[in-house]
Amino acid sequence: MHSVLGWSKASLMLCLKVPTDPSWAPAALAAIETMLIDHAHCELKAASNAMSLIARHPDDGVIVKALIELAKDELQHFERVVTFLAGRGLSLRTPEVDTYAAELRKSAGRLPRDQEVNSLVDRLLVAAVIEARSCERFKLLLDHWTIDDDALRAFYQELFACEAKHYRVLCDLALYASGGRASKVEARLAALVACEGQIVTAIANNGSRATVHG
Numbered sequence: 001m002h003s004v005l006g007w008s009k010a011s012l013m014l015c016l017k018v019p020t021d022p023s024w025a026p027a028a029l030a031a032i033e034t035m036l037i038d039h040a041h042c043e044l045k046a047a048s049n050a051m052s053l054i055a056r057h058p059d060d061g062v063i064v065k066a067l068i069e070l071a072k073d074e075l076q077h078f079e080r081v082v083t084f085l086a087g088r089g090l091s092l093r094t095p096e097v098d099t100y101a102a103e104l105r106k107s108a109g110r111l112p113r114d115q116e117v118n119s120l121v122d123r124l125l126v127a128a129v130i131e132a133r134s135c136e137r138f139k140l141l142l143d144h145w146t147i148d149d150d151a152l153r154a155f156y157q158e159l160f161a162c163e164a165k166h167y168r169v170l171c172d173l174a175l176y177a178s179g180g181r182a183s184k185v186e187a188r189l190a191a192l193v194a195c196e197g198q199i200v201t202a203i204a205n206n207g208s209r210a211t212v213h214g
């Protein structure tokens with residue numbers, strides 16, 4: 001599948017309207033083990049979201065093929081975070097409530113939708129926005145890195161590139177799923193990003209937490 005819109009040329013960071021609060025990265029690094037547990041669950045949720053979209057659209061070969069690749073990446077990321085946790089003597093535990101993703105899905109459900117923006121387009125764009133924010137946060141971790149663990153640092157460098165790729169793949173798939181209606185997809189992405197900015201601001205106002213989207 002080729003990018004029709006040229007998303008790959010678009011700056012990832014330009015997708016997000018609100019930068020992460022400066023207090024987030026130091027808080028996340030200071031509680032890296034809590035952060036890693038949350039991160040593992042984020043990867044697992046990204047894999048299961050891709051697999052659930054495959055199950056809902058089994059006859060669409062383009063969607064199935066692209067999301068199998070994405071789910072494989074996310075499951076491998078999950079496995080690697082679990083390995084980092086095990087190396088620190090930690091188990092997965094039960095995740096904290098993911099307010100960010102829950103609020104983003106709620107906001108998407110409340111936004112009026114054009115016909116071309118079907119539920120598949122919407123779910124792909126919501127997933128794309130989550131990838132963009134994760135990517136921004138991994139970069140912030142790297143910029144503020146204070147942990148004595150080179151392997152973990154290298155892992156976040158690798159993830160930064162991989163989650164940016166997922167953002168582009170999901171945007172391309174949303175465009176495909178809309179039947180190539182670029183302006184509708186761009187407008188929907190902009191609306192979702194605006195909602196996401198409000199959610200991130202509200203979460204930051206409650207105090208930064210050591211979670212990927214906290």
Ligand SMILES: [Fe+2]
Nearest residue numbers: 043073074077
């Ligand atoms: Fe991932």
Ligand SMILES: [Fe+2]
Nearest residue numbers: 046131163166
């Ligand atoms: Fe991803």
